[in-house]
Ligand code: HEM
């Protein structure tokens with residue numbers, strides 16, 4: 148099946164993300180890429196755990212002083228919901244409903260922006276209220292690197308999804324762009340899963356000391 | 357579509373290579389760039405050996421020695437051995453599985469240019485205030501104390517070229533899984549393809565650890581973080597762990613493809629099927645798996661404690677088992693075969709005892725208690741040169757002779773090839789065998805000179821003499837390449853006469869679409885099977901039809917160039933006001949060209965059936 152072909156609801160196949168060889172390659176390659184990303188984040192988690200609460204002087208803030216569950220909980224909810232809305236988007240993609248897919252992707256982007264906004268507020272809060280910064284201690288370096296890498300992934304994901312939405316807004320779905328939307332949503336899920344681990348390892352485990 | 361062989365001007369050829377996405381041309385790019393860095397690293401090695409030839413030598417200063425030593429190791433591993441291996445993977449693997457190209461031709465080109473710009477960046481340190489000087493392992497306690505920008509060149513250069521390697525690994529994995537010709541099941545794949553497969557998986561899971569380690573190093577040195585600074589709560593051992601979680605799999609990333617090349621050679625020149633094919637596959641996968649469990653054997657003396665040391669010691673020794681399986685399989689492949697002693701075969705035969713010697717010292721080092729004696733002496737230097745030179749470099753020479761006709765359509769001179777072999781083989785053992793004893797006599801590694809009268813004089817001189825033999829051998833190889841290219845006597849599909857796998861069933865060099873019709877694979881050693889049944893080539897698995905091809909692109913070059921520029925900005929950010937603007941400018945180039953790539957549709961083009969029929973006279977058989 149050629150990727151450029153004009154499709155209709157009737158001709159739209161069951162797995163539009165895997166119809167051409169290019170699409171199959173992209174699909175598999177992206178999974179491998181996520182495998183590499185997993186090692187990357189695992190390394191950052193290991194660094195964080197090794198350096199957690201390692202500060203040069205005893206009057207500096209530790210994890211138990213810094214983190215508050217309500218804020219982290221709201222951020223978690225925002226991101227988890229955005230994962231769900233991206234699932235809706237993919238559902239509509241599979242049903243050849245371009246408009247609804249765009250709508251749900253738009254909601255996903257808004258939720259992601261909300262998450263990023265809260266993260267910026269959070270970092271700012273730690274720096275100004277607790278003097279907990281990237282350079283203040285090994286703990287600070289490890290915290291901002293782990294959570295910041297995740298935040299950078301969120302930002303990149305938002306740019307990516309938005310670019311796809313704008314680029315294809317006038318031309319609808321095809322077998323050429325369906326895999327592009329699909330891997331972008333895979334990426335978004337991956338970011339979400341990483342956040343679940345950050346929530347557990349950094350915030351929940353941080354509360355108990 | 358004018359890419360078929362016709363005379364082109366130099367500019368056109370250059371542009372063709374700058375924009376190519378053809379795996380065979382990218383292989384040539386890897387071969388040239390990797391070969392260049394190999395000569396550079398070899399020159400550095402000669403400087404090291406000249407400095408150490410006699411006691412109290414002042415050929416180079418202590419500081420310069422550290423830079424040369426660091427750049428020798430870094431260049432040889434990251435910029436010579438890996439790219440040269442990638443050259444053969446690119447040149448041969450897609451042909452071996454009967455594919456028309458790799459899964460991601462664009463990313464293939466991007467991977468090359470990232471490696472290339474990373475390597476150039478690293479080497480520009482020589483002209484811009486001094487090279488890195490903390491050893492190829494760049495332990496944090498040393499590298500944080502190193503002044504100037506040497507270590508920054510190391511960290512940023514390796515970051516860029518490492519990204520290229522990672523992309524290459526993913527590309528090969530997907531290619532092997534998705535692009536095999538009809539009938540090419542996993543257990544019919546040639547050993548070199550299997551090696552490429554497992555190696556790529558190792559790259560995928562090992563390189564991110566290096567990426568993180570380098571990020572932390574860059575952050576500590578340039579952005580004021582405290583990962584490795586104990587005074588601020590940091591821990592310098594974290595670097596060691598990341599480096600070796602990457603570094604040990606890295607040595608298998610180097611040696612598995614070497615094993616693959618030798619497996620092909622033993623079968624071809626013994627005119628016999630590879631003995632124990634399935635156990636070879638099993639051993640390769642097992643080595644790849646175990647390779648991740650042993651990194652801390654490089655850190656026995658760090659103070660991890662007896663339990664950790666014991667576990668890592670046993671795990672390390674376990675790797676000798678699958679490796680031994682392979683050695684015996686190669687021996688049994690030759691057993692009863694009708695052996696021809698071509699140049700590749702000479703390298704392969706010499707590889708067995710050389711590499712086994714390195715494996716034996718490896719198992720000695722793996723015993724943690726003994727390692728307290730050997731660690732950081734010349735014994736370790738001897739060990740890893742026996743495995744890396746006796747294994748990887750021998751394989752690269754063997755592979756160069758074996759695949760030269762497939763890549764360039766003409767054979768390297770066999771006589772000169774054998775002279776290269778003899779000189780290099782003698783030189784190699786002369787240089788490194790004695791280093792075992794230097795180590796046992798107490799000579800530490802990474803020292804710039806030694807005192808007379810400590811019993812080290814003669815052995816060091818012997819070692820240096822050996823190095824000159826190797827240098828001469830390499831020069832003869834270069835002469836061979838020049839002579840061969842000037843003569844340019846064209847050869848047919850199967851110049852060795854005994855080719856077994858698909859790459860030998862198509863012309864040398866293959867047409868840019870590789871296979872006019874995808875071949876039907878009916879078993880292991882697919883081409884050999886057909887030959888044994890008296891057929892001249894493969895039977896096609898599909899009727900003649902249009903072939904879909906990817907478009908050339910200049911974007912990979914630009915993406916990599918952007919990162920190259922940005923790295924300078926990041927590095928000089930603190931002392932020059934232009935630092936930040938240059939950093940932003942470079943990132944804009946990279947992100948901008950990625951953006952162009954993503955919004956511009958690229959459907960490739962089709963070669964039409966009629967054009968393929970016209971080119972029948974060019975001998976293109978399926
Ligand atoms: C049976 C297989 C092997 C065993 C048991 C083994 C074991 C070891 C051990 C224990 C060390 C650490 C020595 C020390 O620093 O005190 C070491 C170092 C090293 N090995 Fe191996 N090895 C094996 C095979 C290989 C192979 C196949 C390669 C590469 C192709 C390799 C490359 C290296 C390198 C580069 C180092 C030194 C790294 C450095 O400190 O700069 N080894 N090996």
Ligand SMILES: [Cu+2]
Nearest residue numbers: 604651653654
């Ligand atoms: Cu090792």
